[in-house]
Amino acid sequence: MSLSARIVTAASNTLRSIGQSLDRAGASLEVCKHADKLVPSTRFVAVDGIAPTISPHAAFVAPSASVIGDVTLDKNASVWYGATIRGDVHKVSIGENTIVGDRAVIHVAKIAGDHPSIIGKNVTIGPGAIVHAATIQDNVVIGPSAQVLDGAVVESNAILSAGAVVTPGTIVKSGEYWSGNPAKLQRKVSAEEMANAARVIQDTLALARMHAYENFKDMEQLLKDEEYYEDATTRDPEYYPYVPEGKKVEEEGDVLGMGSPGLIFDSVLTNPEEGLKVREKKRREEQK
Template sequence: MTSYGARIVIAASNAARRLGQGLDSLGKSMEVCKYSDRLVPSTRFVAVDGLSPTVSPLTAFVAPNASVIGDVTLGNNSSVWYGATIRGDVNKVTIGENTSVGDRAVIHVAKIQGDFPSIIGNNVTIGPGAIVHAATLKDGCVIGPSAQVLDGSIVGEHAVIGPGAVVTPGAVVGPGEYWSGSPAKMIRRTTPEELLVASENARDTLALALMHAVECDKSLEQIHEDKAAYEDSIYRDPEYWQPNARESERQSGDVLGMGSPGLIFDNALTNPEEGLKLRKKRQEAEQQK
């Protein structure tokens, strides 16, 4: 009886699998626009209790493996880097413009032991591994790597929290102050040089964010095209035929729907001399590695 039941289950599962494949094929044939999965699928934006993140269309970059959860607002030209988590589940998180949240940083809120949101201003730099828990960061401040800014604390304009420092709950960091230690205390005033470096770092981070956004948005087909173009640039003789740089020109030079002529005819069968040159270049490149 057990064997008979197992055969029924296997037959039913096979039938369900075939039905699913048939429905998938039917849906594919009915598609008006071709759909392709992202190279790195993720759940970057997650709703909680009916509240979804509000992300500006001009946001510079949110990494594929970052998590932006719940009542979170992210402003123009801001960036959330790899592995970072911004969680607005029991309160809200507001992040202004041109602010960067570093790799593996965590921003959270509080509700149980105090009703504190996380309010982060413009031009703020939050270093990798830092924790901002239910705190307020004013414009232009810098939170160092692995530093912690805890419940109800306030960091003033252009203040700097040193690497690994712990700003205890309820602490108030004045504008332009440098705090360090655990628990963190004021060490000195920030210097004009430090403020200049912080401003330059914010601009550099924005440029990097835009570059990463372009790369992470590429499809698998674009990745393969980039790889083929890179290898072609290494092995192709500069004096030999060069692919046109513009896509429209490459399409106009298409041969029988097979792609650019240089990628078809540069081989040892149809052009032995060029094939030998390419093989020699590959051998030289391998020897140099």
């Protein structure tokens, strides 16, 4: 082997070794992985050895969300598509039934001030909203694209309108409705508004569970769902009856042990000799 070839080979081996080391280092940072799903897995990432703590009863964490560092997510909370929760220099705590809307951002502060983000129960954080190193008490509604900044406190049963900006250190009192930039008190929250906020929490919880179920499916299950849907919507109702997956094929709808025919069969032919016996039995009956 020539000198130049040996140099190229040595350099290639070195670069390959460096690349493998970087892959292993990156893999050690990601604490949760999913394979063969419809969309990429949620990014649960540890920071300084502290990984997010997600309740096993959390309603839903979207596959495109990022949950990073010292983050605690409680029972029935949901984090929607594109949202980012970043507890890299302080902690983030999110209470029961709380909704973190699409593309919302929750962050903390350590350099300019020292504030965690503490979010209570039954809180709705709208799409595109920002909670930066602030405290949000129970039953609060933060409108779409609203911002609650460093050291601010939003007390229970308060509402921030869409686009409201609560400046650093501001306290929004319980039961108040604020709007504007900078946000200011407009009026008291009505009983109807609070009742509507409670309904949104319950409706979103049901929706979150449905999204969690669908996103958990792998590609094999998605293909099965597509086949059964097409079969069910195109089969002539006068033809063999459609039999959903997991249901027992009725004897009169069975063909050679394969199930009811359509675009697909409802069961797999596992004993072909049995199918031949069925066909022979039917032939003899027809000859009598």
